[in-house]
Amino acid sequence: MATEYMELGWIGEKVSRIGLGVWQFSESWGVTEYEDAKKIVEAAFDAGINFFDTAIVYGMGKSEEFLGRAIRELGIRDEVFIATKIPGEMLARDDVFKATQNSLKRLGVDVIDLMQVHWPPCWHNIPTCEYMRALEQLVLQGKIRYIGLSDFPVELVEAARNCLSTTDIVSIQIRYNLVEREAEAELIPYALQNDLAVIPWSPLAKGALTGKYTPENLPEFQDVRAREPLFTRENMEQIYEVVKVLEELSGKYGKTPAQLALRWLLDAYPNTLPIPGAKRPEQARDNAGAMGWSLAHEDWLRIDQVSRRVKISRVTY
Ligand SMILES: NC(=O)c1ccc[n+]([C@@H]2O[C@H](COP(=O)([O-])OP(=O)(O)OC[C@H]3O[C@@H](n4cnc5c(N)ncnc54)[C@H](OP(=O)(O)O)[C@@H]3O)[C@@H](O)[C@H]2O)c1
Numbered sequence: 001m002a003t004e005y006m007e008l009g010w011i012g013e014k015v016s017r018i019g020l021g022v023w024q025f026s027e028s029w030g031v032t033e034y035e036d037a038k039k040i041v042e043a044a045f046d047a048g049i050n051f052f053d054t055a056i057v058y059g060m061g062k063s064e065e066f067l068g069r070a071i072r073e074l075g076i077r078d079e080v081f082i083a084t085k086i087p088g089e090m091l092a093r094d095d096v097f098k099a100t101q102n103s104l105k106r107l108g109v110d111v112i113d114l115m116q117v118h119w120p121p122c123w124h125n126i127p128t129c130e131y132m133r134a135l136e137q138l139v140l141q142g143k144i145r146y147i148g149l150s151d152f153p154v155e156l157v158e159a160a161r162n163c164l165s166t167t168d169i170v171s172i173q174i175r176y177n178l179v180e181r182e183a184e185a186e187l188i189p190y191a192l193q194n195d196l197a198v199i200p201w202s203p204l205a206k207g208a209l210t211g212k213y214t215p216e217n218l219p220e221f222q223d224v225r226a227r228e229p230l231f232t233r234e235n236m237e238q239i240y241e242v243v244k245v246l247e248e249l250s251g252k253y254g255k256t257p258a259q260l261a262l263r264w265l266l267d268a269y270p271n272t273l274p275i276p277g278a279k280r281p282e283q284a285r286d287n288a289g290a291m292g293w294s295l296a297h298e299d300w301l302r303i304d305q306v307s308r309r310v311k312i313s314r315v316t317y
Pocket residue numbers: 020021022023024029053054118150151173174200201202203204205206207208210212258259275276277278279282283284286287
C-alpha cells in the first residue's frame with residue numbers, strides 16, 4: 001500500500017496525508033469493544049496511516065483510552081502522531097492543566113503530539129488568551145508538543161495566535177468535504193498563507209459520499225447521524241448527484257467512491273490531512289488507499305463542478 005506523507009504546517013514533521021479519526025470509538029458511532037478498536041488502529045497503521053485524531057469528549061474518554069492502549073500494545077508509539085482535543089467547556093486556566101493531565105493518563109503517554117482546542121468557549125466567557133497561554137505553558141513544560149485549533153473562525157484564529165509569544169499553532173481542524181465547502185472562503189486560504197495544516201473532519205460527509213446511502217435507501221440511523229441534516233431527503237438528493245459521478249469514475253481508477261472523495265480533498269490543496277473515521281478495519285484500509293495516486297485534472301474538475309452545485313440546508317424543522 002502506497003503511503004503519502006506531508007509536512008505538518010510550519011513544523012515540518014512528516015505525517016501521512018490521510019489520518020484516522022477515532023470518534024467512532026464511542027457510543028456515538030458504536031465501536032465500544034476494545035478489541036474491535038485495536039483492529040481498526042492496526043489496520044490503519046499497517047496501511048500507512050501514522051496520524052490519529054481523538055478527543056476528550058469522544059465516549060467521555062473511552063476513545064482516548066482505546067487509542068492509547070492499542071498504540072501501546074502494538075508497540076508503535078514512536079512511529080505515530082497523536083492528536084487530541086480539549087472541549088470548549090474545559091478552558092479555564094486550571095482546567096486546561098487538569099484536562100491535559102487526564103488525557104495523558106488515559107492515552108498512557110508522556111507527551112501529546114497535538115493538543116487542539118475542540119471549539120471556542122461559547123458560554124463560559126473565558127478570555128482567549130487565558131487558555132492559549134495555558135496551552136503555551138504546557139508546551140514549555142513538555143506535556144504537549146504542538147497546539148491546534150478546531151472549529152474556530154478566522155478572526156478568532158488570529159486572536160488566539162496573537163496570545164502566543166514562544167510558539168504558534170500548527171493546524172486548524174475544520175468541517176470540510178465535497179458537499180460542505182464553506183471553509184474554502186476564508187479558513188483554507190488563511191491556513192495556506194500562514195503555513196498551517198488543514199485537518200478536514202467528516203471528510204466523507206459522515207458516510208454520505210461513500211455510495212452506500214441513497215435518497216431511496218436511507219436507514220433509520222441509530223447513531224449520531226439520527227439528527228444529521230446531511231441525511232435529509234432534500235440534502236441527500238443533491239449529494240447523490242456527486243456520488244453518481246464518483247461511482248462513474250470508480251471504474252476508471254479502480255478506486256471506491258470513498259477513496260475518490262478523499263483523493264479530491266488531497267488534490268485540492270497541498271496542506272490538507274483528512275481524518276476519515278472507520279467502524280471496521282476494511283474501512284480504514286480503504287481510506288488509506290486514497291494515498292499514493294492522483295486524479296487527472298479533468299476528473300478533479302468534473303467532481304469540483306458537480307459538488308459546487310450542492311447547497312446543504314441545515315434548517316430541518
Ligand atoms: N473537530 C470536530 O469538531 C470534529 C467533528 C466531527 C468529527 N471529527 C473527527 O473527524 C473524524 C471523521 O469524521 P466523522 O466520523 O464525523 O465522518 P466521516 O469520516 O466523514 O465518516 C465516517 C463514517 O463513514 C463510514 N465510512 C468510513 N469509511 C468508509 C469507507 N471506506 N467505505 C464506506 N463507508 C465508510 C463509516 O460509517 P458507516 O459504515 O456506519 O456508514 C464511518 O463511521 C472523527 O472520527 C473525528 O476524529 C472532528
